[in-house]
Amino acid sequence: MTASRKPVLVFGATGRQGGSVVTALLTAGWPIRAFVRDLTSPKSQALRDAGVDLVQGTFDDTDMIRAAMEGVHGVFSVQPSSPGGVVSDEDELRFGVAVADLSVESGIKHLVYSSTNAVGDTLTGMGHLDSKARIEAHINALPITATIVRPASFMELLVMPGFGLNEARFNFFAKPNQSIQLLAVEDIGKFVAAIFAQPARFGGKTLEIASDTVTGAHLGAVFTEAAGRPITYARFPDEVLATNPFLRKLTDLLDEGRLAGNADLDALRKLNPELRSFRSWIAASGREAFRAALGTADAWAYKA
Numbered sequence: 506m507t508a509s510r511k512p513v514l515v516f517g518a519t520g521r522q523g524g525s526v527v528t529a530l531l532t533a534g535w536p537i538r539a540f541v542r543d544l545t546s547p548k549s550q551a552l553r554d555a556g557v558d559l560v561q562g563t564f565d566d567t568d569m570i571r572a573a574m575e576g577v578h579g580v581f582s583v584q585p586s587s588p589g590g591v592v593s594d595e596d597e598l599r600f601g602v603a604v605a606d607l608s609v610e611s612g613i614k615h616l617v618y619s620s621t622n623a624v625g626d627t628l629t630g631m632g633h634l635d636s637k638a639r640i641e642a643h644i645n646a647l648p649i650t651a652t653i654v655r656p657a658s659f660m661e662l663l664v665m666p667g668f669g670l671n672e673a674r675f676n677f678f679a680k681p682n683q684s685i686q687l688l689a690v691e692d693i694g695k696f697v698a699a700i701f702a703q704p705a706r707f708g709g710k711t712l713e714i715a716s717d718t719v720t721g722a723h724l725g726a727v728f729t730e731a732a733g734r735p736i737t738y739a740r741f742p743d744e745v746l747a748t749n750p751f752l753r754k755l756t757d758l759l760d761e762g763r764l765a766g767n768a769d770l771d772a773l774r775k776l777n778p779e780l781r782s783f784r785s786w787i788a789a790s791g792r793e794a795f796r797a798a799l800g801t802a803d804a805w806a807y808k809a
């Protein structure tokens with residue numbers, strides 16, 4: 506079980522990654538302290554109801570982060586990024602570096618930082634990916650037991666509005682026969698729980714994390730099956746990529762192999778035997794968002 510009865514401090518606990526980590530660490534028996542911006546928000550209240558100790562503050566508030574780290578065993582660090590529209594790439598870098606530096610100063614035994622699987626030997630040219638590469642480099646130079654996880658693209662992204670599901674099509678980065686790894690957000694916490702349980706094994710390591718490997722054609726097939734009607738798959742049309750530099754760059758990165766993912770799914774399944782396939786995810790956690798993306802609540806016909 507736990508190496509210590511001291512809590513793990515989770516950043517972003519009201520968000521996707523941090524929320525997944527809180528759920529899994531609570532299940533594993535860790536006391537949790539969450540660093541939240543608004544103690545009164547419904548998500549903060551839900552954390553409190555689940556037995557989480559809440560500390561209020563923002564990433565800009567060094568004194569509050571330092572206070573939140575008092576008496577803490579481990580830290581899960583994740584920062585918002587520029588595509589969310591609220592922070593700049595420089596903010597993300599500053600926040601990630603501050604959490605890492607304060608973890609050292611506070612004598613934290615194990616820091617787990619969530620990066621991206623796009624980080625490699627060279628920068629990508631995309632600010633919100635390269636900020637994570639810089640935070641990784643900073644952490645790797647610090648005198649602390651740290652584990653870096655590099656998540657693949659979230660399955661949750663695929664069922665956000667705008668990829669064409671409401672028009673019986675699905676457009677994404679991959680060519681129909683091109684592979685890309687995907688990650689169910691619920692699996693993040695399970696990996697992180699396994700990492701906190703084995704600091705000697707994972708300290709100093711960088712681990713790509715993913716739940717499944719799919720192709721564009723496979724996505725179309727699973728969506729078709731789940732919708733009960735044909736969903737046509739195609740890569741984003743050239744005219745869309747020509748007018749959207751953000752999508753163009755991500756598509757180029759996939760073609761270069763930078764976003765395709767190299768996670769060892771067999772090894773990850775040993776850490777988390779409940780690893781989600783895309784098909785099983787869309788039948789369960791992804792089902793509601795998928796139905797919403799289809800634009801009709803009656804379209805669900807998936808038989809698990």
Ligand SMILES: NC(=O)c1ccc[n+]([C@@H]2O[C@H](COP(=O)([O-])OP(=O)(O)OC[C@H]3O[C@@H](n4cnc5c(N)ncnc54)[C@H](OP(=O)(O)O)[C@@H]3O)[C@@H](O)[C@H]2O)c1
Nearest residue numbers: 517518519520521522523542563564584585586657658659
């Ligand atoms: N691999 C992928 O496909 C993928 C997809 C999306 C995102 N990401 C990466 O994941 C990271 C974001 O994680 P996420 O998706 O879990 O985020 P999320 O769901 O958007 O949640 C953001 C969390 O950060 C908190 N937060 C925001 N600004 C803060 C501040 N100034 N001080 C303290 N807390 C603050 C939010 O708290 P409130 O509740 O107060 O807002 C929330 O808990 C980004 O770096 C992004 O690049 C990766």
